[in-house]
Amino acid sequence: xxxxxxxxxGMAAARACINLRSHDFQGEITxxxxxxxxxxxxxxxxxxxxxxxxxxxxxxxxxxDIVKSLQVDAHLGVAVCKIDRIAKQVILADDSELPYGxxxxxxxxxxxxxxxxVLTLRDYxxxxxxxxxxxxxxxxxxxxxxxxxxxxxxxxxxxxxxxTVIEAQQRILLRGVPERIAKIIHDRHVAxxxxxxxxxxxxxxxxxxxxxxxxxxxxxxTIIAGIGASPEVRLAQEAGLVIDNGIxxxxxxxxxxxxxxxxxxxxxxxxxxxxxxxVRLEAWRSAQEQSATAIANMLGETKAHxxxxxxxxxxxxxxxxxxxxxxxxxVTVERHLSExxxxxxxxxxxxxxxxxxxxxxGNSIARDIKLAEMMIAKSLKPSMxxxxxxxxxxxxxxxx
Amino acid sequence: MAEKPLCKLLYVxxxxxxxxxxxxxxxxxxxxxxxIEASTTDGVNNEDVLRFDYGGKTFAxxxxxxxxxxxxxxxxxxxxxxxxxxxxxxxxxxCPKHNGRFDYTTGKAQGAPCILNLRTYAVKIEAHKVLIxxx
Numbered sequence: 423x424x425x426x427x428x429x430x431x432g433m434a435a436a437r438a439c440i441n442l443r444s445h446d447f448q449g450e451i452t453x454x455x456x457x458x459x460x461x462x463x464x465x466x467x468x469x470x471x472x473x474x475x476x477x478x479x480x481x482x483x484x485x486x487d488i489v490k491s492l493q494v495d496a497h498l499g500v501a502v503c504k505i506d507r508i509a510k511q512v513i514l515a516d517d518s519e520l521p522y523g524x525x526x527x528x529x530x531x532x533x534x535x536x537x538x539x540v541l542t543l544r545d546y547x548x549x550x551x552x553x554x555x556x557x558x559x560x561x562x563x564x565x566x567x568x569x570x571x572x573x574x575x576x577x578x579x580x581x582x583x584x585x586t587v588i589e590a591q592q593r594i595l596l597r598g599v600p601e602r603i604a605k606i607i608h609d610r611h612v613a614x615x616x617x618x619x620x621x622x623x624x625x626x627x628x629x630x631x632x633x634x635x636x637x638x639x640x641x642x643x644t645i646i647a648g649i650g651a652s653p654e655v656r657l658a659q660e661a662g663l664v665i666d667n668g669i670x671x672x673x674x675x676x677x678x679x680x681x682x683x684x685x686x687x688x689x690x691x692x693x694x695x696x697x698x699x700x701v702r703l704e705a706w707r708s709a710q711e712q713s714a715t716a717i718a719n720m721l722g723e724t725k726a727h728x729x730x731x732x733x734x735x736x737x738x739x740x741x742x743x744x745x746x747x748x749x750x751x752x753v754t755v756e757r758h759l760s761e762x763x764x765x766x767x768x769x770x771x772x773x774x775x776x777x778x779x780x781x782x783x784g785n786s787i788a789r790d791i792k793l794a795e796m797m798i799a800k801s802l803k804p805s806m807x808x809x810x811x812x813x814x815x816x817x818x819x820x821x822x
Numbered sequence: 823m824a825e826k827p828l829c830k831l832l833y834v835x836x837x838x839x840x841x842x843x844x845x846x847x848x849x850x851x852x853x854x855x856x857x858i859e860a861s862t863t864d865g866v867n868n869e870d871v872l873r874f875d876y877g878g879k880t881f882a883x884x885x886x887x888x889x890x891x892x893x894x895x896x897x898x899x900x901x902x903x904x905x906x907x908x909x910x911x912x913x914x915x916x917c918p919k920h921n922g923r924f925d926y927t928t929g930k931a932q933g934a935p936c937i938l939n940l941r942t943y944a945v946k947i948e949a950h951k952v953l954i955x956x957x
Contacts, residue, residue: 437934463935483935707921710934732921785907788918792909817869 423523424449426720427512429502429657430528431455432464433709434686434716436483438526439494441717451494452520454512457545458499460484465706467549468573469736472556473580480546505661507679524681524720527658527669528713531651531687531704536565539629540647543570555644558582563632563642565624567594569735571648572607576737579614586617586640588632593620600748600766602756603781610738651704653688666690668702673726675716683720685712694726695799696747696776705733730798732791739783745795746777755809757790765790773803790816857946857953860893866952871915871926873906876956881943882906883952884926886913891945892926893954899924899931899938 426442426449428435435453442451455461462480471478482488489496501515511521533542543552552574556562562578564571567589578585587594594611595604611618623635632640653668664670664678671691675683686709690702703712711729718725732745751768758764763782770776778794780787793816797804804819860874866885873896874881880896882905898905898917907918915926922936929940944955 440934734919785903785918788907789909792916792918792921 425521425523426451426526427520427522427524428453428526428528429455429505429512430526430530430686430688431457431459431461431498432528432530432686433461433483433706434528434530434713435526436461437710437713438528438685438717439484439489439492441714442721443492445717445721447721449523451492452497452522453494454497454500454502454514454520456499456501459546460486460489460496460498462546464545467546468543468570469577471546471549472553472574472577477550477553502657505657505682507661507682510681522681524683526713526716526720527677527682527684527688528686528709529654529657529688531653533570533647533651534649536627536645536647536649539627540565540645542647543574544651552644552646556581556583559584560643561641562586563588563640563645564648565632565645566648566650567591567618567620568597568648568650569595571646572611572737573735574646574648575611575616576614579611579616580738585615586619586642587611588619588622588624588634588640590623591621594618598744598748599742600754600768600779602766603742603764603779606764606781607737607740607742610740614738651687653690653702655688658682658684658688666700670700673698674719674724675712675727676719683716685709685716691727693728693731695728695730696750699747701731703731705731707732728799730795732795740781741783741785741787742779742781743787743791744777744779745791746775746798748777748779751776753806755806757810757812759786759790759812763787765794767794767809769806773806774801775804793817793820796820856956858956859951860954861952863891863947863950863952866891869910869912871906871908871910873904874954880904881954882915882926883945883954884910884915886927890927891947891952893943893945893952894924894926894929894940898922898936899940900936905940 428438461483502512503515504513511519513519533544556578560583562583562585564575564587567587575585575587594608625635626633655665655669658669659665668690669684671684671689673692673694677684687704690700693699693701708731715727735742748768753769755767763786765780768777775797780791808814808819860883866872869887872883874883882894882896884892900922903919905915908916913925913927914923916923920935923932924940929942931939946953
């Protein structure tokens with residue numbers, strides 16, 4: 423194989439370039455991204471990039487000199503029109519045709535839209551636009567009480583905006599975060615004077631107001647949607663690849679075409695660690711890990727993806743971290759690290775740790791979440807008494 | 823327990839191309855070294871890390887599974903997060919924020935998302951005190 427093409431410009435794409443060369447791949451690497459920039463880090467866009475006093479610069483995942491040293495041919499600001507699987511080439515918007523030996527699709531996801539009056543956050547330009555609007559006294563209405571919406575609410579509130587979050591469900595963070603922890607985050611937003619409207623249905627959205635079904639009207643200088651993202655599957659779908667909640671991959675991150683792999687937000691895959699469950703993970707570290715699995719297999723290894731999922735969210739001074747699958751365990755036990763720091767372990771009926779969710783100031787729960795992740799990876803069944811007792815170091819359970 | 827410096831600083835005579843000594847003679851260097859007590863040996867658990875703040879800077883003091891002590895800058899090179907909240911596994915410290923990893927014995931970054939290495943400092947143990955050299 424002489425030529426690998428990577429479509430996309432996020433974490434999975436950036437890591438693919440690095441991983442190809444660290445596996446001593448000697449052939450050509452071409453990276454094609456619709457964005458004008460080389461791959462950069464997205465998590466700060468809802469947080470530090472908005473709060474920083476000076477206009478933030480993108481934090482590069484691949485700096486220009488690294489791209490050069492990796493000998494990556496980067497096509498930026500250009501869209502891929504088509505993947506021609508018969509001729510094994512991709513056709514770009516400028517009509518150029520690039521042949522591939524293997525292809526990695528890492529096209530990410532795009533935020534669901536609520537129409538012309540509503541902003542979304544995905545890229546650096548979006549963050550710059552929000553920066554202009556997050557000014558003292560501005561009325562910011564956020565639709566959706568998920569991670570993006572709540573992180574934006576936290577940032578806008580810190581900057582002195584008047585923030586309202588509208589959530590259709592009966593609580594925030596319904597998907598993937600246990601109620602116990604969602605409540606702590608809820609209360610923190612309330613303490614910051616963010617108005618949280620739950621079980622609230624929107625009737626209409628105009629340029630400067632959100633009309634609710636119950637007749638209320640919420641005035642807004644800026645309206646933002648944080649109602650989830652759809653996997654970017656168009657190219658794969660038009661090329662006839664199997665789609666199943668994203669580009670469908672097997673446990674090797676290989677699509678239904680053996681020469682085409684996918685990684686990151688755009689794809690779903692079989693997770694061997696969790697009873698062969700098909701998952702799509704919109705998470706920063708998972709994108710790195712999926713990309714590493716895809717590249718290893720592309721280069722001839724047979725490595726099923728087994729990395730335990732992990733993600734974080736920062737709101738105010740609180741750090742949330744979740745590893746594994748919080749929703750899979752029927753049994754939950756609580757470990758109180760301090761008055762403010764709490765970890766929930768989600769156990770299977772047989773006592774196996776399947777997930778852990780933690781919240782606390784700063785990074786107070788990070789260590790124990792990491793140890794929980796290692797327990798999940800090893801399918802350990804620690805004693806419940808030890809898990810709830812903060813005087814028993816989790817490290818000791820890992821060894822036992 | 824080790825009772826001598828674990829990572830001795832070596833002062834190699836450097837004479838420049840013109841044959842002159844560097845502005846600070848090497849025999850003066852030892853006097854410039856700045857050994858600071860960071861902790862007692864009992865203050866750091868085995869296979870663990872302790873935060874140490876001094877002179878407006880923050881450091882991380884490590885005790886390895888084989889009871890050797892090491893010191894590095896206290897903040898992750900990725901996003902300046904305190905490493906002391908992270909997990910020590912063998913000779914690796916993992917950043918609590920984004921899981922970047924470093925070998926704390928050498929400071930070497932161990933992959934995504936960290937690219938820059940951590941600065942390390944010489945350590946010596948005297949009378950159950952952990953001293954680090956901030957020269």
